[in-house]
Amino acid sequence: MDNLQELTRSIRNRLIIFVTAENLLIIFGWFVVEHYDLPGYVTLLIAMAPALIASPFIVRGMTKSVMAPITALWQAVLHLSPTQHGIAAPKIDSLKVGRELVANLVAQIYQLADVAAHTQATTAAEATDLHHNFIASNLPLPFFVLNESEIIQFANQAAANYIGMQADELIGKNVYMALDMSFPSEDTFDSWLKSVKVSNATASSSWERVRLNVRDNHPTRLFDLAAYYNKDNTSHMETLLVLFDHTKQYSQDDQAVSFVALSVHELRTPLTLLRGYIEVFEEELEGKITPELDDFMQKMSAQTEQLTAFVNNILNVARVEEDQLQLKLQTEDWGTVLKAALDGINLRAKVRGIEIQTTIAPGLPAVGIDRLSIHEVVNNLIDNAIKYSGESKVIKVDAHMNKEGMVETSVQDFGLGISPSIMPNLFTKFYRDHRNRAQIGGTGLGLFLSKTIVTAHGGNITVASKEGQGSTFSFTVMPYTQLTEELKQSENKEIIRGAHGWIKNHSLYRR
Amino acid sequence: MQSDDTPIPETPNPAPGRKVLCIEDEHFISELYARSLTKGGYEVTVIPDGAKALIEAQTDKYDIILLDLMVPNVTGIEILRALRDTTQTPQLKAKIIITTNLDQRDDVREDIENNADAYLVKAELTPHELVNFVNTVQ
Incomplete structure (x- = not known):
């Protein structure tokens, strides 16, 4: 600020000197001409002549010494502006006025643009390049920049090394194609990005224990991820991603687990x-x-x-x-799978005097499921129905097409029912109806697991219940044709084949 | 997810006299398996030690090898590798059925499944169901 004030003052002083010099010239001319007895207008003309002749030179001098600092300043500002103007860094040596001051001011402008640390370089322009190169090549963390369509705009060398690809191969790729990430919970990067795009101008978030599946038998990487989002960034740098590798530490933890x-x-x-x-x-x-x-x-x-x-x-x-739970989605006949699962659990119902009545709608399409994990879902829902049946001796299982074109299966008991107050927490791990805890055993793992498995299949699990009248748990699975259609649309067959879906690719399965 | 997904049909006439090598260090389990398999018409040899079992398996006398993964001296995975390595085991007619209660990471398991003819979780099936399964393996 002091520098700017001093510069203004110096420009003002220069202007005063020039104007005063011009006026002195006129006065001097007047004194000289006055001694001759000439008509007034001639005296005036002759007296003004030197000043008139000197004017162009004075204006030129003024421009050079008064305007040059201002020119240098706007050149510096435009040179640093994010929009391209084709303006080179200002040359300070040719300045006549306030040379040191202007040099300081220009340096301060570059400093404000966070470049000045490198002004040891001969010109400010070189410093800018150095700065960018420095970040690009030396940042030891894998670093990605995405545009508004989630295409990789920039990836540094560390990023390329980390995922075992060439940096130029990465640029222009969809981030989900390049980074096959899986997250420990449903709070994933893509769900975060989707939500901040709708409601935030800027946002940042981080995730722990992200898993990266690297192609071609590279070992899996484990890392923490940090992301920064900046809506409508003019240079199409909307999202920044930084990866902090913890493969060694986390895989040791996994060994312990x-x-x-x-x-x-x-x-x-x-x-x-x-x-x-x-x-x-x-x-x-x-x-x-x-x-x-x-x-x-x-x-x-x-x-x-x-x-x-x-x-x-x-x-x-x-x-x-x-x-670590992986799904292998295959085409299966739903009736066959459901009957086999129910056969496996029938004895448990039978010994409690409970009859499972099954209705399977005819003509159900083949479904895309991992049979073993779906067995677990059926097991858990039936086990639950048995536990909460109370005096009732019937469990109804019904499989049919629903309005959304999904294959829906409901398991209905006519027992205790669920209080509305606990409905929202029903699918949470270790959550159980406290009032029933004393009478009914269980860990609260079953529904959590069922929901996780069904969701990963691209389906949904819901519950309807009335206290004293029983509960109906319903879950959906996708017809196989629909599943393959979605995979086709995602143009992502490679990832699916390698990963068999799970939380990592849940967005590809979700509608 | 555990792999009990292979259907177990009742086969009326299992090939009699087929030889089974049961590599299993839990005596109670091998006792039960041997009992059921013998009843089912199989000739059963039980070897609890991994190193000895590998040598025995390489004699190529057996039609079926039931292989537990946690056996002493040489592990089941090492046995599997040696039996599939043609420089160590030039000839092997036996079908290898992994019988384990160990839970493998999916990548490890996939590797095992690719090299074995079947992968069974012992806790998921009764001896009788095991015999029915072995009957289906030709």
């Missing part, structure tokens, strides 16, 4: 044996024991099956948390 896998192994061995011995008893004692003992035998068998299912639930929740 496999404690769950080890525990599961230890639980499964006695389960295998129990099931084996029960079967031997059933075979050997068939027709030789009382109906009561036979009934006990069936109940024992049902309980070991339930424990096996629960162990699988634990394992699968752990896998969801580690982002």
